[in-house]
Amino acid sequence: MNNGLMIVISGPAGSGKGTVIKELMETGDFVYSVSWTTRAPRPGEVDGVSYRFVSVDAFRERLGEDGMLEYTEYCGNYYGSPRREAEAVLESGKNLILEIEVDGAMQIKKKFPAAVLIMLLPPSYAVQEARLRGRGTETEDKILARLDQARNEVVLMPEYDYVVYNHDGGQIACAEDILSIIRAEKCATARHPDAVTDYFAQDN
Amino acid sequence: MNNGLMIVISGPAGSGKGTVIKELMETGDFVYSVSWTTRAPRPGEVDGVSYRFVSVDAFRERLGEDGMLEYTEYCGNYYGSPRREAEAVLESGKNLILEIEVDGAMQIKKKFPAAVLIMLLPPSYAVQEARLRGRGTETEDKILARLDQARNEVVLMPEYDYVVYNHDGGQIACAEDILSIIRAEKCATARHPDAVTDYFAQDN
Numbered sequence: 001m002n003n004g005l006m007i008v009i010s011g012p013a014g015s016g017k018g019t020v021i022k023e024l025m026e027t028g029d030f031v032y033s034v035s036w037t038t039r040a041p042r043p044g045e046v047d048g049v050s051y052r053f054v055s056v057d058a059f060r061e062r063l064g065e066d067g068m069l070e071y072t073e074y075c076g077n078y079y080g081s082p083r084r085e086a087e088a089v090l091e092s093g094k095n096l097i098l099e100i101e102v103d104g105a106m107q108i109k110k111k112f113p114a115a116v117l118i119m120l121l122p123p124s125y126a127v128q129e130a131r132l133r134g135r136g137t138e139t140e141d142k143i144l145a146r147l148d149q150a151r152n153e154v155v156l157m158p159e160y161d162y163v164v165y166n167h168d169g170g171q172i173a174c175a176e177d178i179l180s181i182i183r184a185e186k187c188a189t190a191r192h193p194d195a196v197t198d199y200f201a202q203d204n
Numbered sequence: 205m206n207n208g209l210m211i212v213i214s215g216p217a218g219s220g221k222g223t224v225i226k227e228l229m230e231t232g233d234f235v236y237s238v239s240w241t242t243r244a245p246r247p248g249e250v251d252g253v254s255y256r257f258v259s260v261d262a263f264r265e266r267l268g269e270d271g272m273l274e275y276t277e278y279c280g281n282y283y284g285s286p287r288r289e290a291e292a293v294l295e296s297g298k299n300l301i302l303e304i305e306v307d308g309a310m311q312i313k314k315k316f317p318a319a320v321l322i323m324l325l326p327p328s329y330a331v332q333e334a335r336l337r338g339r340g341t342e343t344e345d346k347i348l349a350r351l352d353q354a355r356n357e358v359v360l361m362p363e364y365d366y367v368v369y370n371h372d373g374g375q376i377a378c379a380e381d382i383l384s385i386i387r388a389e390k391c392a393t394a395r396h397p398d399a400v401t402d403y404f405a406q407d408n
Contacts, residue, residue, distance in 0.1 A: 118391075119393075121403065124402075124403055124404075124405070125403055125404045126406075151404075154400060154403055154404075155400055157393055157399055157400055157403075158393055158399075158400065160393050161392065161393060162388065162391040162392055162393060163391060163393050163396060163399055164391055176387075177387060177388075177391055179384075180383075180384040180385075180387035180388045180391075181384075181387075181388040181391060183380075183381060183384035183385075183388070184366065184381075184384045184385040184387070184388035184389070185388070187322075187366040187367060187368055187381055187384075187385060188365065188366055189323075189361055189362055189364050189365060189366060189367050192367060195361055195362075195367055196358060196359055196361055196362065198328075199325065199328055199329055199358055199361075200328075200329045200355075200358075201328070202330075
């Protein structure tokens, strides 16, 4: 099994997902899955970095050929994780990171049981709330909406394979947890269906 | 979940199990499960190190109270892993290493589904054979018997959770694989049944 792993990372607001993924990317063993979207780029957004900006027709064509690992429609725009690009990464031996919401994660879990689902969380709801308020940049309405969304995400944790808690300043420990998860998953006998045969092969 | 994990390590002759376990023990996070046996100590064997030497009555008393995690009878002697001592280790937060044969591992898997089963292997049967012959200390009959036993062990690999390959000089990499497995297992959502409730608890 020299293929990379498909790693789904979900984490509500305040989980520090961005900094943890940055730590992972610095190891050089990962490729970040750039989502396709049909929404217009915002000022400063570069095509192909956070998103690939595509036409509705282009998106629908991919959808029609089962070319999205997962997708969603939100505020009249499509968002999705392109499949062909993902498969190329996995075949190269690198691990693919999909930073997606719980709904997309559930689609992946169903379609690709070999994917590894990780939920990143603050240590507790109380800490999450404190982190969101501590930013001091958002309106109370926005904070309450984010917390409400977070509640709906956290309750799906049992559907994930792993939960990693991001304590204050814990992004390196979280990245190490995730690297351990990947190293362990690569040793899982379930991922080595031919291991017994291979072991006894004459040319081994 | 602050309890330690029950780690079962099996590995046929030539897998280098002893040196890998020595590496793990040096981290200080593990306690080695000392088996009870009713056989007589051999010259140089110290009670409580590799084995605890006990009477047949003492062994049977433990067996009668379901006090062995697993046991076997071999050449007229009992061998078993004592349960009470194991539970004390796990409650202390240390991980317990059980270095046992496949038969005992299968007993553990059935009785304690939370145990983590790891099979340590040479990279291939060919390497295993070369390692056993390379020792130059055993008769051909003994070598063939060990290889035969190894075959019977390796075919049970799919019953284990993980397989770790010990390449030449690879004992440190193997120990790191096993440490990753333990770190990952501690993040498994299946080991955190109360995580969602705990997350939202007021006093958290």
